[in-house]
Amino acid sequence: MSLKKKIDFGNFENFYDLTKLATKNNLFYRKKNDLIREFEKEKWSKALELIRKKKVELNEIENIFLNLNNKILCYEAKSSNKLRVLKYKTALDIQFNYLKSKILEHKNLSNNIVELGAGFGSKILRLAKLKVLKEYNFFASDIANNGVKFMKIYSSQNKINLNVGTCNFLENIFYDKKIPKNSIIYSFFSFCYLKKMDKTFIKKLLELKPAIIINFEPCFYSNSFNNTHKILKQRYLEFNKYNINYKDTLKLFESKNIIDLKYTDDVFGINPLLPFTIFEWKEK
Numbered sequence: 001m002s003l004k005k006k007i008d009f010g011n012f013e014n015f016y017d018l019t020k021l022a023t024k025n026n027l028f029y030r031k032k033n034d035l036i037r038e039f040e041k042e043k044w045s046k047a048l049e050l051i052r053k054k055k056v057e058l059n060e061i062e063n064i065f066l067n068l069n070n071k072i073l074c075y076e077a078k079s080s081n082k083l084r085v086l087k088y089k090t091a092l093d094i095q096f097n098y099l100k101s102k103i104l105e106h107k108n109l110s111n112n113i114v115e116l117g118a119g120f121g122s123k124i125l126r127l128a129k130l131k132v133l134k135e136y137n138f139f140a141s142d143i144a145n146n147g148v149k150f151m152k153i154y155s156s157q158n159k160i161n162l163n164v165g166t167c168n169f170l171e172n173i174f175y176d177k178k179i180p181k182n183s184i185i186y187s188f189f190s191f192c193y194l195k196k197m198d199k200t201f202i203k204k205l206l207e208l209k210p211a212i213i214i215n216f217e218p219c220f221y222s223n224s225f226n227n228t229h230k231i232l233k234q235r236y237l238e239f240n241k242y243n244i245n246y247k248d249t250l251k252l253f254e255s256k257n258i259i260d261l262k263y264t265d266d267v268f269g270i271n272p273l274l275p276f277t278i279f280e281w282k283e284k
């Protein structure tokens with residue numbers, strides 16, 4: 001990939017393969033079995049296999065799935081060119097820094113931090129290692145048992161204070177143990193696997209009495225298709241069967257005066273067609 005040529009959405013296809021998006025259709029939404037196959041079997045089992053053999057670093061695990069030295073096309077709303085070619089490792093660091101700064105911004109609200117859909121723990125384990133959060137309690141859950149087992153082993157090897165459990169958003173189960181009231185709860189690319197975000201899901205989250213909920217999730221705009229990037233993103237979300245109604249559902253709760261809601265759209269994307277929006281919301 002050339003770093004010299006300026007990339008914009010006019011020459012986007014020189015840097016990103018759009019063929020599949022243009023010609024095929026994915027027909028299926030992910031059910032529990034599909035999630036288990038994708039994350040439990042195809043992904044986090046490899047992480048678990050490695051940590052059972054030896055002590056590992058989180059980068060080593062990421063390197064199994066993504067070649068960290070490869071260069072990829074990324075999107076960042078605040079950078080002047082928006083599209084940039086970065087090393088995978090650099091892109092992951094930028095992504096983590098967005099999470100870190102949001103958590104630090106809200107750190108005085110609670111000393112409990114919870115990640116829902118934490119995978120093998122790449123985000124929460126890094127947060128838990130930060131000196132500034134050393135007095136905090138951490139909680140993480142996932143539907144994939146191999147991710148849960150990995151987090152247990154890694155946190156015990158590294159003396160990290162992480163409570164681990166399972167969840168299943170399809171049944172509105174967020175953690176199989178108790179999440180302390182008044183926690184800072186976040187998700188990072190995990191709610192987006194839900195076909196539909198219904199009102200019950202939001203109500204159940206509110207029953208946890210969180211201090212704040214922060215979501216880093218891709219977002220669909222039901223009513224604005226006014227530029228090439230937005231059109232491609234919408235198509236990408238639909239094609240890959242990611243959630244497309246999270247923002248609308250949250251806005252409904254906002255319009256009924258139930259929650260305070262703030263969001264920043266399309267902040268950063270390791271995949272330029274899948275940038276995350278940051279949602280911050282809490283009960284009024």
Ligand SMILES: C[S@@+](CC[C@H](N)C(=O)[O-])C[C@H]1O[C@@H](n2cnc3c(N)ncnc32)[C@H](O)[C@@H]1O
Pocket residue numbers: 035039040116117118119120121122123142143144147167168169170187188189190191193194
């Ligand atoms: C893309 S990974 C992200 C993991 C982690 N948040 C991170 O950023 O490294 C998505 C995770 O969400 C979990 N997930 C997806 N759908 C879920 C559901 N319905 N219930 C519970 N977890 C789910 C998957 O098992 C997977 O580990």
